Each structure stands twice: as structure tokens, then as C-alpha cells.
Amino acid sequence: MTRPPHIYDAIILGAGGAGLMCAAVAGQRGRRVLLIDHADQPGKKILISGGGRCNFTNLHTTPSCYLSANPHFAKSALGRYQPQEFIALVNRHGIAWHEKTLGQLFCDGSAKQIVAMLLDECAKGDVTLRLSQTIRDVRHADGHFHIKTDEQIAAAPALVIATGGPSIPKMGATGFAYDLARQFGLKIVQPKPALVPLTLPAEEKLFSTLSGVSADVVARCGKTAFREACLFTHKGLSGPAILQISSYWTHGQPIAINFLPESPADWLVTFKRQKPRVSLRTALSSVFPDRLAAVLADRLALPGELANCTDRALRGVEQQLAAWPFQPNGTEGFAKAEVTAGGISTAALSSRTMEAKVVPGLYAIGEAVDVTGWLGGYNFQWAWASGYAAGEVL
Numbered sequence: 001m002t003r004p005p006h007i008y009d010a011i012i013l014g015a016g017g018a019g020l021m022c023a024a025v026a027g028q029r030g031r032r033v034l035l036i037d038h039a040d041q042p043g044k045k046i047l048i049s050g051g052g053r054c055n056f057t058n059l060h061t062t063p064s065c066y067l068s069a070n071p072h073f074a075k076s077a078l079g080r081y082q083p084q085e086f087i088a089l090v091n092r093h094g095i096a097w098h099e100k101t102l103g104q105l106f107c108d109g110s111a112k113q114i115v116a117m118l119l120d121e122c123a124k125g126d127v128t129l130r131l132s133q134t135i136r137d138v139r140h141a142d143g144h145f146h147i148k149t150d151e152q153i154a155a156a157p158a159l160v161i162a163t164g165g166p167s168i169p170k171m172g173a174t175g176f177a178y179d180l181a182r183q184f185g186l187k188i189v190q191p192k193p194a195l196v197p198l199t200l201p202a203e204e205k206l207f208s209t210l211s212g213v214s215a216d217v218v219a220r221c222g223k224t225a226f227r228e229a230c231l232f233t234h235k236g237l238s239g240p241a242i243l244q245i246s247s248y249w250t251h252g253q254p255i256a257i258n259f260l261p262e263s264p265a266d267w268l269v270t271f272k273r274q275k276p277r278v279s280l281r282t283a284l285s286s287v288f289p290d291r292l293a294a295v296l297a298d299r300l301a302l303p304g305e306l307a308n309c310t311d312r313a314l315r316g317v318e319q320q321l322a323a324w325p326f327q328p329n330g331t332e333g334f335a336k337a338e339v340t341a342g343g344i345s346t347a348a349l350s351s352r353t354m355e356a357k358v359v360p361g362l363y364a365i366g367e368a369v370d371v372t373g374w375l376g377g378y379n380f381q382w383a384w385a386s387g388y389a390a391g392e393v394l
């Protein structure tokens with residue numbers, strides 16, 4: 001004999017940032033909400049984010065800081081739940097925070113405070129949270145979504161997909177959202193690792209000797225550029241500038257690094273006038289970490305003293321340093337990607353409510369959706385905003 005299902009107004013799959021926010025908002029509107037996760041703890045990615053301090057939003061959030069096949073999709077939700085709303089929530093919970101750089105807000109204390117805050121908001125809405133649940137089956141019948149786990153069968157007229165993307169599988173991340181979306185006829189924009197280190201081929205081995213060295217650069221891919229730090233690794237390139245550009249990079253594309261974002265034009269020629277007896281390596285050491293200066297000088301292969309180099313040759317060196325080409329041969333993959341770009345196609349979703357246009361009652365929010373933010377708190381802001389948008393209408 002099959003057991004009768006527990007009936008709720010909404011079932012949310014995934015207790016990450018988006019699912020917790022959505023559950024709290026819907027619960028506080030009086031909806032009976034069931035929030036299910038296969039992990040033994042909610043908000044695991046929140047806990048490890050921002051080096052344990054959670055970069056929970058960015059003051060400069062605008063839709064242009066997001067990648068999506070439809071760049072307009074995120075506007076509505078981001079416009080209706082802005083960083084100020086989340087900051088107000090954080091303040092109401094007495095969580096101290098600070099701006100680190102570039103509008104990035106972090107907890108002074110710990111990311112645990114953000115998870116505790118969201119759980120507290122869920123408790124205010126009487127949300128039923130079920131952890132360590134393996135979802136065995138999802139089906140739609142008689143106007144209800146029926147969810148079967150090892151422990152129970154639950155049903156509700158609304159189902160929210162909030163199970164994120166496959167980045168960092170060892171933390172329990174899965175492509176479950178895509179399987180479920182496909183089951184209901186929604187399309188998937190090819191997922192790919194984003195905010196991820198890039199790898200370099202063996203020919204670029206010289207740079208691998210720089211592992212651990214970082215420099216302030218402008219990284220460019222096509223028309224997109226980011227001014228931040230670049231970190232050399234034994235596999236290739238990382239650091240904020242590279243993570244940002246990785247979201248825009250596709251296989252086969254070169255990237256260009258400007259190692260001289262601050263230096264005035266003719267910097268090296270001026271240097272020669274002032275110190276004609278020094279080598280290029282010594283000149284570069286005045287603006288770069290020593291190991292980087294050595295490798296760049298080696299590659300530039302301009303022997304002897306600056307006095308022996310023509311102004312033209314030195315200007316050529318400056319040009320090379322301002323657009324140093326790298327040809328990455330890949331990324332470090334989902335294992336190291338901070339987020340997944342691509343995901344459930346926004347074409348099938350309402351930008352106001354996140355509801356699937358052809359499957360009334362089915363919603364998708366957070367990283368599961370084809371909306372990917374820059375590095376710096378933008379992805380959590382999307383999780384809060386999309387979770388709020390759905391939570392308001394469930």
C-alpha cells in the first residue's frame with residue numbers, strides 16, 4: 001500500500017543560498033514550504049565562500065555584471081531585490097560586515113552567520129527543512145508535483161529547482177537541476193566551468209616556474225577586460241583577473257595580459273635616459289616581482305644595457321608587455337570552478353517570477369539557471385534576488 005503524500009504549498013529542492021531565501025520568503029507569506037537537500041548541512045557553499053567570510057553581495061551590482069544567453073533576463077529580479085535589501089537583512093540580524101574592495105561586502109566574523117540568518121528567516125516562516133535526502137523520483141500529476149525520497153513522499157502544486165550547478169562536485173554539487181529541467185521539457189544552455197583557473201600548454205612552461213607570483217594586470221579576452229591581480233600557478237594562470245576573464249573565454253581563444261596597466265607611455269625610454277647602464281631585467285624589476293621580471297626579460301630577449309637598445313626597440317617591448325598573448329589550452333574544470341556558466345535556459349522562464357512558461361508551478365532559481373555573475377558577491381546577489389522573486393509568488 002502506498003503512503004499518502006505529505007501536502008505542502010511548495011517544495012524547494014536545494015537548501016543553498018537561493019533555496020533558503022526562497023523558502024524563507026514563501027514561508028513568511030504563510031505558505032507551507034518543504035525544503036529538501038541531499039547534503040547533511042544547508043548552505044555548504046555559503047560556508048566556504050569568501051575564505052569563510054562570505055562575500056555576500058556587491059554594492060555595484062548591475063545586470064551588466066552577469067553572463068547569460070539573454071542578458072536582459074536578470075534585470076527584473078535584480079531590480080526588485082537589490083544589495084541594499086540584503087544588507088538591511090544582515091543588519092537586522094546584527095551581523096557586522098565590511099567592504100573589502102570593489103564594492104565586495106564580507107562578514108567581519110564568519111559565513112556561518114549568513115547561514116544562521118537564513119535558517120532563522122526560514123524558521124520564522126515555519127519552513128520544514130529535510131536534509132540528507134536522496135531524491136528518488138519527481139513527477140507531475142493531478143496538478144501536483146510528487147517528490148519521492150527514501151523517507152517520504154511529498155506533494156505540492158509548486159516545485160522550485162534550486163540545486164545549483166555542477167561546480168565543485170566533491171561538495172555535493174550535481175547536474176540534477178538540468179536532468180529535472182529536461183524531464184519537464186526545458187532547454188539547457190551548455191554548462192561550462194566559470195570563475196576558474198586557466199591552464200597553459202607545455203610551451204609556456206617558463207611561466208610555471210613563477211608559481212605563486214602575482215601581478216596587478218588587465219586581462220583581456222575579446223572585448224572584455226578586467227583590471228585585477230593575476231596569479232601564476234604551476235598549471236597556468238589564476239587570480240581574480242583570470243577567474244573573471246575565464247567566464248568569457250572559450251576554447252581556442254587567446255587572452256592578452258597587460259602587465260603595465262599603470263605605466264605611462266614611453267616608460268622604458270624614460271628609464272633608459274635615467275639609468276642607461278642597467279639591463280632590461282633590472283628595469284623590469286623596478287615594476288614587477290623579481291621572478292616575473294626575470295622570466296619576462298628572458299622572453300623579450302633584449303640583451304645588454306638599455307643604453308644599447310634603440311628607443312624603438314624599447315617601445316616595442318612596452319607594447320609587448322601591454323598585450324602579452326597567452327593561449328590557454330583549457331581550464332581546471334568543474335573541480336575548481338567557483339560557478340557554472342550556462343544552465344537552465346532563461347527562454348523558458350518568466351523573468352519576473354522564475355516560473356517555467358510551459359509548466360505552471362515549476363520554478364528554477366539561483367545558479368541552476370543560465371545567469372552567471374562576476375567574481376565579487378554577484379553570484380550570491382543573484383541567488384538572493386532570484387530566490388526572492390520566486391518566493392514572493394509561490
Ligand code: FDA
Pocket residue numbers: 013014015016017018019036037038039042043044045046048049050051054055056057133134135162163164165167168172173174175176337338339365366367368376377378379380381383
Ligand atoms: P548552491 O550550489 O549553493 O546550492 C544548491 C544546493 O542543492 C546545495 O545545498 C546542494 O547540496 C543541493 N543539491 C545539489 N544536488 C542535489 C540533489 N541531487 N538532491 C538534493 N539536493 C541537491 N559567490 C559569491 O557571490 N560570493 C562568494 O564569496 C562566493 N564564494 C564562492 C567560493 C567557492 C569555493 C565556491 C564554490 C563558490 C563561491 N561563490 C561565491 C558562488 C556561490 O557559492 C554560488 O553562486 C551560490 O552558492 C549558488 O547558490 P544556489 O543556491 O543556486 O546553489
